[in-house]
Amino acid sequence: MLNQKLKLNPKIFNEDVEQIPIRKGFGIGLLKAGEENENVIALCADLVESTQMNLFAEKFPKRFIEMGVAEQNLVTVASGMSAMGKIPFCSSYAMFSPGRNWEQIRTTIAYNDRKVIIVGSHAGISVGPDGGTHQALEDIALMRVIPNMDVISPCDAIEAKKVTLELIKTKNPASLSLSGPAYLRLAREKTPIITTEETPYEIGKSQIYWIPDIGLAQVGIIVTGSLTHRALLAAKELESRGIKTKVMNLSSIVPIDKEAIVSLAKECKAIVTVEEHQVNGGMGSAVAEVLAGNYPVPIEFIGVQNLFGQSGTPDELIKHYHMDVPDIILAVEKVLKRKTS
């Protein structure tokens, strides 16, 4: 059942559940961040509406910087602005930023310890018809290996708004990047609303959205970003088949909630990870790194299996690349067998 201690959207499983693109939540959050803090600046590489920076740009034209199609300059100019006390958000499609400008992000932002938020919009396979060139399936891997870089992949528009507002807060000096430089991963497509304004949120903390009605869970499903709703649908279906699961929203991939992941593994002794990203180097890999060193259990990984994407509708692609609800159910059944054998 839904863990309603977290005040999740009670309509999650309704046919007519409200659907909003995750990037839209960012756009609303950025506007609010701009109102709260006059140092917030937005830079965009010729994709103002797509990346939802238009709300901010209309309200704060002087604090909006149009960079043109120049992603290397996008993040390096942001680094310079941060040096003078600004809090820059720079947005483009994830494929181009951090896809094209990785070294600039590493050197001028992370190594320089400049508080810049890199917003990778249109991440994942669900960009759809634009095809393989535009489907960023490697961005989590690229960003999570850079020291001093938070990596956050919100599950819905409401969480995206909260993350955006969290990221402008002053860096916690006690921790290596909570939140200095950060990467915020957003999806293009309409995504069902899972959380509510009342759902608590904290960077670096995971949350359990689905719990068994009674007793311990047999499998822990850990999900990040836009597939969270599908993971919940899978959990519900599994419950009707008598398989008890927990679903963890791991929107904060760095810093990673080690304690909660280990505790979930201890309870379930089997894990399935779900992400719209290459399995190599993604969130699932991060979970595996934590568990291999602390509490090894069988893991099944849902994600793209070392392939490029192609054109299609988002739903077709999610299905074609085996990230849909039936795929998650199969993975749970498979890991259950591995656990008991």
Place this chain on the structure above:
Amino acid sequence: MISLSDEKIKELKIKANDIRQSIISMLVEAKSGHTAGPLGMADIFAFLYFYILKHNPKDPSWEDRDRLILSNGHICPVLYASMAHSGYFPIEELNTLRKLGSRLQGHPHREYLPFVENSSGPLGSGLSQSAGMALADKIDGKENSRYIYCLMSDGELNEGNSWEAIMFAGKNKLNNLIAIVDRNNIQIDGNTEKVMPLEPLADKWRSFNWYVIEVNGHDFKDLNEAFKDAHEVFNKPVVIIAHTIPGKGVKEFEGDYKWHGMPPNKEQGEMALNELREIGSRP
């Protein structure tokens, strides 16, 4: 800014010579690092640190200081030597260059040496960072309280990122940004015009809406005029293309691209130091 007195010029020459000697000593001690660029830029760094820059070594984080961004981080021996001779840290510390635990990393790192404005090394990004700083100051109405100086190499103009920055600064009319290009005509693989031709370089910058000044980078009077001009430009970013001789000050190193990324050994270092001491002792 007034005309340079002969006395000031003499003082700057002595400073530049001190900086060059420190560069040789630290490179010999480090057994790795770049020789030609730092020696070639010693006059400009002396001119900046001991004349032009608004800064206070006793109060390095002074808010209104000019910002000096070194884009081509590999010439950091000249930056470190200039900072040490200005009093940011003890001159003896220069001998720790490139050693484990040193504040003087092979390419500058602001986390280790907090008085440097930026960590750099990978080429082509410093001008963008400088443009971001200049634009932030414009947004805050602080463009008249300080300058953003970006020191960069000619070789790094091969980088696309550099031209993105040049386009951006021109668009935003960042007249509080002054780029200084070390036009020494060499890069690792040889002469810049052979590796990847840059000429007509001044025209290129002009066509991106920059105000261009060309200058002899070893002539303090020339430099003074150039910076005077640069400070008077009100609607464009300014680039000072400084023609320099790589390895300047040591005859055997001058103009030879092989010294771009190679340090002198002990004997070569002694020879260089003797030559520099001799020049330095001249009236």
